[in-house]
Amino acid sequence: MIAQLIEGVPRRALLLLGVLLAALSLAPLIAGDYLITVLILILYFAYIGQAWNIMMGFAGQLSLGHALYVGLGAYTAAALYVHFGIGPWFGLLVAVPVAALAGAFIGFLAFRFRVAGVYFAILTIAVAEFARVGFDHLAWTNASSGLFLPVSQYTHNDLWHLRGSPIMFYYILLVACVLAFIFCRALLQSRLGYFWRAIREDEEAARAAGIDTFYYKMIAVVTSAAMTAFAGVIYAFYYNNLFPEQVFGIQRSIEIILAPIVGGVGTLFGPILGAFLLTGLAETLTSALASLGIDLPGAKQVFYGICLLLVIMALPEGVWPWLSKRFGLKERNE
Amino acid sequence: MSALLAIDGVSKRFRGLVAVDRLSFEVPEGGIFAVIGPNGAGKTTLFNMIAGVFKPDGGTIAFAGERIDGFTPDKICRRGIGRTFQLVRPFQALSVEDNVIVGALLHRHRVDDARVHAKDVLRRLDLYDKRAQRASSLTLPDRKRLEVARALATDPKLLLLDEVMAGLRPTETDRIVAILRDLNRETGLTILLIEHVMRAVMALAGNILVLHHGAAIAQGAPAQVVQDRAVIDSYLGVEDVA
Numbered sequence: 001m002i003a004q005l006i007e008g009v010p011r012r013a014l015l016l017l018g019v020l021l022a023a024l025s026l027a028p029l030i031a032g033d034y035l036i037t038v039l040i041l042i043l044y045f046a047y048i049g050q051a052w053n054i055m056m057g058f059a060g061q062l063s064l065g066h067a068l069y070v071g072l073g074a075y076t077a078a079a080l081y082v083h084f085g086i087g088p089w090f091g092l093l094v095a096v097p098v099a100a101l102a103g104a105f106i107g108f109l110a111f112r113f114r115v116a117g118v119y120f121a122i123l124t125i126a127v128a129e130f131a132r133v134g135f136d137h138l139a140w141t142n143a144s145s146g147l148f149l150p151v152s153q154y155t156h157n158d159l160w161h162l163r164g165s166p167i168m169f170y171y172i173l174l175v176a177c178v179l180a181f182i183f184c185r186a187l188l189q190s191r192l193g194y195f196w197r198a199i200r201e202d203e204e205a206a207r208a209a210g211i212d213t214f215y216y217k218m219i220a221v222v223t224s225a226a227m228t229a230f231a232g233v234i235y236a237f238y239y240n241n242l243f244p245e246q247v248f249g250i251q252r253s254i255e256i257i258l259a260p261i262v263g264g265v266g267t268l269f270g271p272i273l274g275a276f277l278l279t280g281l282a283e284t285l286t287s288a289l290a291s292l293g294i295d296l297p298g299a300k301q302v303f304y305g306i307c308l309l310l311v312i313m314a315l316p317e318g319v320w321p322w323l324s325k326r327f328g329l330k331e332r333n334e
Numbered sequence: 335m336s337a338l339l340a341i342d343g344v345s346k347r348f349r350g351l352v353a354v355d356r357l358s359f360e361v362p363e364g365g366i367f368a369v370i371g372p373n374g375a376g377k378t379t380l381f382n383m384i385a386g387v388f389k390p391d392g393g394t395i396a397f398a399g400e401r402i403d404g405f406t407p408d409k410i411c412r413r414g415i416g417r418t419f420q421l422v423r424p425f426q427a428l429s430v431e432d433n434v435i436v437g438a439l440l441h442r443h444r445v446d447d448a449r450v451h452a453k454d455v456l457r458r459l460d461l462y463d464k465r466a467q468r469a470s471s472l473t474l475p476d477r478k479r480l481e482v483a484r485a486l487a488t489d490p491k492l493l494l495l496d497e498v499m500a501g502l503r504p505t506e507t508d509r510i511v512a513i514l515r516d517l518n519r520e521t522g523l524t525i526l527l528i529e530h531v532m533r534a535v536m537a538l539a540g541n542i543l544v545l546h547h548g549a550a551i552a553q554g555a556p557a558q559v560v561q562d563r564a565v566i567d568s569y570l571g572v573e574d575v576a
């Protein structure tokens with residue numbers, strides 16, 4: 001099992017991975033509150049980026065509406081908690097299928113009626129927007145006035161109800177990232193992964209090689225949606241408040257795809273590297289500006305824009321493919 | 335020999351233009367069958383109907399006794415018909431080996447098994463030494479053979495080849511001809527090829543069908559077909575025969 005997992009990975013990359021994992025595991029011992037919140041954001045985007053990458057990077061289906069799955073996951077778990085006192089882990093059992101169903105709906109519409117490329121991307125935006133407007137009027141989740149989870153001063157970390165310090169969320173997301181990484185690697189090396197990449201490269205040729213493209217694209221969308229919903233549940237219990245505008249907005253969907261694009265679409269390390277680069281640097285910039293007493297609203301967005309431009313112009317495949325080639329970290333199957 | 339593929343009265347029209355007109359012929363099992371004809375004769379349309387890209391407007395296509403017209407391309411491939419594309423379509427970003435593994439995975443569920451099979455196929459197609467290269471880095475002759483390798487890896491009973499020699503130099507053509515002849519002889523694979531390169535057709539085919547304006551104007555053994563008056567007039571021309 002473990003031998004299979006690390007097969008084909010250069011020793012140098014394994015070492016790097018080990019060091020990174022150890023550093024992240026020990027980070028809360030020395031990091032202050034602020035740094036922890038930044039690291040939580042990084043892990044959050046690394047995890048969702050990994051999920052989005054299954055659709056776009058593996059199977060070649062561009063989703064610009066991934067906020068939909070975050071939002072559905074978040075709202076489902078939060079509403080179940082607020083209304084029925086159902087804990088987040090049981091909530092997850094409902095939230096994940098709800099998001100997966102939404103993914104299946106979009107996938108069925110698009111793939112059954114041959115909506116592809118740009119039109120598929122627009123469809124994903126449309127459904128996310130539809131959800132935003134819908135939740136804006138859904139009384140059960142408090143419509144546009146927002147759904148709030150009860151917050152009381154916690155005395156200890158309650159993992160079962162996800163009530164606790166940021167450090168608890170940090171570790172949950174760290175574990176999620178590690179599991180997502182292993183899961184995606186296994187996917188990529190499986191029969192499914194081969195079929196996905198074939199579809200990504202040339203759908204007609206894939207079909208001619210006997211691949212039922214409808215079926216395999218559906219699996220990609222549903223898997224990605226289900227994985228993303230977990231991040232939504234964590235989001236809800238970490239922030240304790242949900243507003244349709246903030247959860248389902250197109251800006252949320254765009255944020256999700258930045259890390260994998262900057263890091264490298266279709267690679268396993270891309271989403272992680274991208275999240276570190278973007279969120280890390282943006283937060284550094286924000287705090288540097290703050291310490292200089294400069295107040296520049298929107299500086300972060302401008303920074304994201306510049307990063308994207310630079311990457312698209314200089315390294316269109318992303319930072320990771322370039323980095324891995326340069327430092328001999330390239331994996332055989334990536 | 336029994337017919338592996340039976341085309342019966344098949345027609346296809348594109349907005350009034352009749353591309354294939356009530357065409358009937360049979361491809362015997364274990365043979366190499368060539369379809370030739372001038373540009374626009376309907377060869378590729380015929381091919382696309384067999385492979386499931388187009389549904390015929392009329393007539394039936396039967397493979398191994400089962401009607402397959404109207405099936406989707408992936409279903410037809412799973413039934414045992416492998417195809418190549420006239421304009422090659424490799425999975426560019428994947429390695430040569432991974433391209434072939436995709437095909438091999440159709441009837442194999444473990445990637446390791448598929449890799450073993452893919453390597454066998456690559457050896458046959460003279461691509462084994464290039465298996466680690468990205469498909470996008472291959473030259474045209476290599477890509478043409480990769481196209482055949484990927485189709486072959488799906489374990490077809492019938493291989494459809496759409497102008498795999500087009501654009502190749504004579505030495506490259508001879509190389510593919512030799513590979514295909516060996517395949518046919520050693521594995522009993524039935525091959526249906528569309529080809530312009532007469533040199534290859536004459537060397538390979540046991541049976542030739544000449545298509546003109548969507549209809550068959552001649553069919554038979556190569557030596558006999560190239561002497562046919564109608565074929566010379568419509569396609570080969572006088573010099574080619576001499």
